[in-house]
Structure formats: structure tokens, C-alpha cells
Amino acid sequence: MENKCVLIVDxxxxxxxxxNTAAVLSATIGKLRPEMIGRDLPDSNGFMHQGITTMPIPILKGNGPLLKRMRSQLxxxxxxxxVVDVISATRTTKSxxxxAxxxxESPEEEIEYFGLALFGEKKLVTSLTGSLGLLR
Structure with a gap:
């Protein structure tokens, strides 16, 4: 089974x-799916470079209402x-x-989403996000 990872950001x-939202989502996905990260690699001088992701992670564009609707449907x-989400409380809390x-304490209808990360079977992820454009 081939997997796919995408980020959707407001x-x-x-x-x-x-x-920041993309960074937080990516760090969490990397923690939860360490198999996404390749082995450390040497350069031509033998200096080692830390492994990076072995799969593309497109960042797709969304907005608050779309993210809220998607989060509910997912x-x-x-x-x-x-599914990993980042909510607006990340900008107002200090710890x-x-x-947490x-x-x-926030009722679900009051939560505002800044971004979502999806990791799963490629066909499923594509079916859920295929209509979203790339964030440029």
C-alpha cells in the first residue's frame, strides 16, 4: 500500500x-510516522547530513470554513x-x-482551524484533497 501525506493550510x-502552521504539522507527522524520514546521508567529503522526508509533502490551500468542515468529515x-490539526489557540496561548x-474547554463549534495534515493510503488522501490547489 502506497501512502501519501498532505498539509492543508489557511x-x-x-x-x-x-x-509556523506547516512546521508544526510536519514535525508532528514526522514524530508519528518516522518511516517517512530517510537515513542520514554523507556528502562528497564524508560529512553526514540528517535524513529528510522520503516523500513529497504538498501544502494545499484552504481557509477557515473549509478546514473546519474537513476536520469534521475526516x-x-x-x-x-x-489527521493532525492546528487550531487558533496556538496564537493566543503561551504554553x-x-x-491543552x-x-x-472550547466547544467544538468555536474551534478555528489553521491547518490539517493527512497521512494515509494514497487513494483515500487524494480523494479527500484532490480538488484543493497548491499553496503558492
């Missing part, structure tokens, strides 16, 4: 928030589909503990 955010595909508290 394109209406400032560039720094887009970059629940039916879990746990076969790995992970504070973030805000997430726990």
Missing part, C-alpha cells in the same frame, strides 16, 4: 503563521487516516499546558 493567514476515516486547557 491561505488567508499571514505568511509567518502559514509557515473523523469517519480515523484511525486508518492519520502547551495552556493550549483551551482545547479541552
Amino acid at each position: 491561505e488567508t493567514m499571514p505568511l509567518g503563521a502559514i509557515a 473523523k469517519e476515516f480515523e484511525p486508518d487516516l492519520l 502547551y499546558e495552556e493550549y 486547557e483551551v482545547l479541552k
